[in-house]
Amino acid sequence: MRITNRIIQNNSLTNINNNKILQDNLSTQIATEKKISRPSEDPIIALRSLRLRTSVNQTDQFRTKNAEDAESWLEVTEDAINTLTDIVTDVRKQYVKGTSDTLKASDRQIILENLQSLAAEVYNTGNVDFAGRSLFTGYRTDTTLTYQKNENQQFKIWEDGSIDTMDKVDYTHRDDTVEQNVYRESVSRFRLSYKNLDAAKGTVVKIEGMGDVTPTVISSSANPDPFQTAIDNPDDIIYVPETGELLFGKNIAESIETGKRSFTVTYEKNEWTKGDLRPQHYFKCEDVTNYDPIAGTGSIEYNFTSSPEAEICYNIGVNQTLRINTNASECFTHNITRDIDDIVRAIKEVDSIEIKLKELTDEFKELPENDPRRDALQTQIDAVNKSYTYMQDTLSTMFGKGITKADGYLAKNSLALTNCGTRSKRLELIQNRLDTQLSTLKELKSENEDVDMAETAVKLSSANYAYDAALMATGKIMKESLLNYL
Amino acid sequence: MPSQFFGLNISYTGLTASNAGLNTVSNNIANAETEGYSRQSAVQEANLALRTFTTYGCAGAGVDTIAIERLHDDFYDGKFWDNNEKLGEENIKAYYMKSLENYFADDDKTSGFNTTFNLMFNALEELSKDSGNSATKSQFVNYAKSLCDYFNTLSNQLTELQKDINMEIKDTVSEINSIAEQIATLNKQINVIELTGSHANELRDKRALLIDNLSQYVSVEVKETPIIDTVNNYDTGANRYMVKIAGGQVLVDTNEYNTIECVQREVYETVNQSDAVGLYDLKWDNGANFNLYSTMTGGKLQGLIELRDGNNTEFFNGKVSKVDLAKNEVEVTVKYDYLKDLDKCTLSSTGGKISLGTEVFYYSSWQYKLDDDGNCTYTFALDKTYGECTLSNSRLDQEAKVGKLVDYQGIPYYQEQLNEFVRLFAKCFNKILTQPGAVDSNGDPAQILFVGNDALGNQYDFDDYYANGSKQCSSVDLDTTDDDPYYDSYYLLTAGNFAINNNISLDPTKLATRTGLSDGSSKADIVFELLELKNDAEKLVSDTGTVGFRGGSSSEFLQSLLSDVALNAQRANSGKSYYKTMSNTIDNQRLSVSGVDSDEEAISLVRYQNSYNLASKMIQTFTEIYDRLILQTGV
DSSP, X not given: OOOOHHHHHHHHHHHHHHHHHHHHHHHHHHHHOBSOSSGGGOHHHHHHHHHHHHHHHHHHIIIIIIIHHHHHHHHHHHHHHHHHHHHHHHHHHHXXXXXXXXXXHHHHHHHHHHHHHHHHHHXXXXXXXXXXXXXXXXTOTTSOSBOSSOEEEEEEEEEEEOTTTOEEEEEEEOOSSOGGGOEEEEEEEEEOSOSSOOTTTOEEXXXXXXEEXXXXXXXXXXXXXXXXHHHHOTTOEEEETTTTEEEEOHHHHHHHHHHTOOEEEEEEEEEEOTTOBOGGGTSEEEEOTTOBTTTTBOOEEEOGGGOSSOOOXXXXXXXXXXXXXXXXXXXXXXXXXXHHHHHHHHHHHHHHHHHHHHHHHHXXXXXXXXXXXXHHHHHHHHHHHHHHHHHHHHHHHHHHHHHHHHHHHHHHHHHHHHHHXXXXXXXXXXXXXXXXXXXXXXXXXXXXXXXXXHHHHHHHHHHHHHHHHHHHHHHHHHHOOGXXXX | OXXXXXXXXXXXXXXXXXXXXXXXXXXXXXXXXXXXXXXXEEEEEEOOOEEEEETTEEEOOOEEEEXXXXXXXXXXXXXXXXXXXXXXXXXXXXXXXXXXXXXXXXXXXXXXXXXXXXXXXXXXXXXXXXXXXXXXXXXXHHHHHHHHHHHHHHHHHHHHHHHHHXXXXXXXXXXXXXXXXXHHHHHHHHHHHHHTTOXXXXXXXXXXXXXXXXXXXXXXXXXXXXXXXXXXXXXXXXXXXXXXXXXXEEEEETTEEOOEEEEEOOGGGOOSTTOOTTOEEEEETTSOBOOTTOTTOOHHHHHHHHHHHOOTTOOEEEEEEEEETTTTEEEEEEOOHHHHOGGGOOOOSSOEEEEETTEEEEEEEEEEEEOTTSOEEXXXXXXXXXSSOOOOGGGTTOEEEESOOOOSOXXXXXXXXXXXXXXHHHHHHHHHHTOTTEEOTTSOBOOOSEEEEOTTSOEEOOTTTTTTTTSEEESSOOOTTOSOOSOOOGGGOOTTTEEEOHHHHHOGGGSOOEESTTSOTTOOHHHHHHHHHHHOGGGOBOTTOOBXXXXXXXXXXXXXXXXXXXXXXXXXXXXXXXHHHHHHHXXXXXXXXXXXXXXXXXXXXXXHHHHHHHHHHHHHHHXXXXXXXXXXXXX
C-alpha cells in the first residue's frame, strides 16, 4: 500500500486521540470516584446502582426514622405505665393500712384524703403524649385520654356486663331504734364505669334471652334508699344515676346467674368532670350533643366493636411492621377509681354513723343515772352500734377486697409493660439487623459504582506513558521528508 | 532526411514536457493539504516518429504531454459514502441520546425520578406514623407535587428536544437542497469542459467532496453514464450524472435538481398525543411525497426522523369493521394488546390523519370501547373539512392506520412510556385513596390526589371513570347531560399535565388517610395500602388486567426506562466509533490512491528538474552545433 503523509497524519492523530480519550476517562474516574459518569458507559452498573440506591434509601428510612420513632414511642409508653404502677402501688398501700384493726377516725381521714388525691392523679398519667400525640388512645391520638376540664357533652354509652363483672355488696339495713331490725344483706350489683349519670334519660338493660328491661330510677338520696328498694323488689333492677350503679333484685340476679346471661346497659351521661376517662376510648358510644332528632343527623358514632384493637403499626422493614401503641383498656381501667369511690363512700358512711354513735353516747353520759330516757337511749345506742359494727366490718372487708383488686391491676400493668418490653426487644433486634443490612447495601453500592483508586491511578500513569510515547513517535516521523535533504 | 533543426525541436518538446511535469508537481505540492484534492500526474507520450526516408527509417520526434490526469478511485468513493451515511446516523443518535441520558439521570449529582419518588414515599412513611398531622400531610403533598413537577419537566424537555430535532431536520433538508444545487451547477461546468475532450479535474474533486458531504445527511447513490451521440455513434465526452438519495429518490439529474420542502403539520394533523406542534412533513418541490419513513433514508436524516418519530413499532392499526355514512364515522377493530389498553394510547386528542386502505381521511375525535370478550374498537368521527377523500362503503375491511411504523425508541416512545406510567400510577393511587369509606381529616369523603390540568387550567377529575369501569371512553367529552364540564378518561392525563388536585394542594387535610369516620386520626389503613404501591407490582394493575408497569413495580419505572436509554445510547456510541474507524480506514485507502505524498513529489521534482536541465543542455549543445555549422563551417 502506498502510504502518504496524510495517512500517517490521520493515523497518528487517531491514535493520539484514543490515548487522550483513555486518559480523560481515567482522570474523570479518579476525580468523581465513580466507575461511570453516564449510564451508557455501562448500563448494568447504572441500573444496579439505581436499585441499590433505592434500597439504601428505604432501609435508611426504616432504620433512622421509623425505628427511632418507634423506640421513642415505646420508651414514653413504658415510663407512663411505670408511673401508673407506682400510683396503684400507693393505692394498695392505703388499702393495706385500711385493713388494720385499730383504725381510728383520724386514720380513716388520712386514708380518705390520700385515696382521693391518688384517684385524681391515676388517669392523668394516661394523658402523656409523644410529639403532641396522645399515647394510650388508640387511633384517636388527637384526643386526650381524660377530660381536661369540666365539660358538658351528651354521650350515650353501651356497656357490656355479665355475672363475672357483677359483684355483691353488703348492705346494712339501719334502724337506729330497734336493734332487731338491723340486718345485713348482700345485693347483686353491676357497677357502671361512670357516676353522676343523666337521670332524666334513664337506662335500658338488654339481657340475653330476656329482652329489654327498664330499671327503676331511684336517687341515692331517696328514702327508702335504692338498696332497700332492690331488696324489697326482687324482680326489679334499680338504677342509681348519682353513683352509677345497677342493683339487681334477688330473682332477676338469680336468673342471670343461673342462665349465665350477658347483658348490655345503655345509659347517658352529660356532665363530665376533669379527669373522667373519655368513653369513646372504651365503649361503643354516641355523641348526641348536636343530634337533630328531626333530620336524624348530627350525632357522632364511635363504633368501638368494629375496631376493638386500634393497633398503630410502624413499618420497620419490607413487609415488616411493629405495633408500637398500648391501648388505655390494657391498663387504665375505670375500676381503679370506682373501687376508690366505693371505699370513700363506705368510709363516709362509717364516719357518719360513728359521729351519730358518739352523739348518742355523749347524750347518754350526760343523763343522770336514773333518768327514764336512759333505757330508750341505750336501745338506740345498741341499734346504732350494731349498724356501726356491720359497717366497719363491711369497710374492712372492702379494704381486703381492694388489695386483691389492686394486685389484679398491678398484674395487668405488668402484662402491658411486658408487652411493651417485648416489642422494644424485638425492635432492638430489628435495628441491629437493619444496621447490618444498611452497611451491606452501602458496601455493595460502593463496590458497584466506586473506583478502585490505586488501580485506576496505575492505569492512568500507564496511559500517560503511552500518550507520551505516541507524541514522541509522531513528532519524529512528521518532521522529516525527502525535501529536507535536497 | 530530417531537417537540420529537428533535434532542436525535439529538445524543445522535452523542455515543455518537463515544464508541464514540474507544474504538476508544483500544483500537487500546493494542494497537498487541500480537502478533497486528488493528486494529478502529467501523462507523457513519445511523439509519433518521423519517417526520414533514410536507411535507419524513422526518427523519434520528441515527447508530448497528452493529459494531466487525476488519480482517483471511484470504488472507494462508493464505499466511503455508504459508511459515511451510517456514521452520520449514529453520530446524530449518539448526540441526542446524550441529552436523553441527562434527562433520565439519577445519581449523586442529579435528582431524578428515583430520588423524587423515594422522597415522596419516605414522606408517606412519615405519614403512616402520624397520619392525623396536617404538617405531615402537607409535607407529603409537597413531595407528591415534586413528582408531578418531575414528570412535567421531563415531558417538556422531551417536547423541546423534539422541536430541536425538528429544526435540525429543516437545517439538514436545506443543506441537502443547497448541495443539490451546487452539484447541478458543477455538472454543467464539468460537461462544458469535458465536451472539449479535456479533464475537469478540480471540478470533479469538488463534486466528489460535495457528495462526501451529502452522504452524511442521507443515503446516496451516484450513477455516471457517458452521453453517446447514437446517430453518429460517437462519444460526446459529456456525462449524465444522476444523484439519488434516500432509497432511489432522484435529487440531481445532470443539470436538473429537485429540492425538498418542509411542511408544518397543523394541529388537526397531529400524529402522537404528546407530539410538539408544527413538526415537519417533507415534500419534493414537484409535489411528490418524500417518503420519511423508508428504512433506506439513511444518514443524519434517518437518525433525526427516528429520534423524532420513533414509536418502537407501536402505532395505531386495525381493520375497518363498520362504516357509518350518515354520521361520517368508521369503526376500527384492533387486535394488538397495546391498542386495547387505553393507558398506552398515543392517538391525538386534537384530530389527525387516518389512512383507510389507500385513501387518507382526517378525524376530529374518536371513541374507545372494550367489551367483556376483549374485543376492542375505536370509532373515528371523520372531518369533511380537510382532505379530498369521501367516505364510502368500499372502505369496509380496509386496513386503517394512524401514523407509521418507526422501529426506534424515539421521543414519542419515551413520551408514551411516561404517559402510561403516570396514568397507571395515578389511577391505582387514586383508587386506593378513594376506596369505599375513605374520609379525610375533616370527615369529608376522600378526593383523588393525582389529576391532570387541561389547557384552560381546569382539572380533570375522572369522576365517572370508576363508575363506568373505564371500558368506554372518548377523546372528547360527549356526555352533555353531565353537570361536570370535564372529561373522565385517564387517557387525558399525560406526563405534561400531571398535577395535584387543587383542593388538596390548598388544604392538605383533605387528603384521606383512613376509612371509618370516627375511628381516630391515627388510623392509617389507606396510607399502608398506598405504601405497598411502591414495591409491589401486583398493586399496579391496568384496566385490561396486566400487572405492573412493564411487569415491574412503580419504583422500578426508571430502571425500565433508563435501560432503554442507556442501551440505545451505548449502541449509538459504539456504532459511531465503529463507523468512525471504518471511515478512517476507507479514507486512508482513498488517500493511498489520491493523496499527495511529499517524498514522492520531491522525487518527481528531481526527476523533472533533471530532464529539464538535460533538455536545456541539449538546446545549448544544438546552439553550439548551429554556431559551428552556420558561422564556422565552409565560410
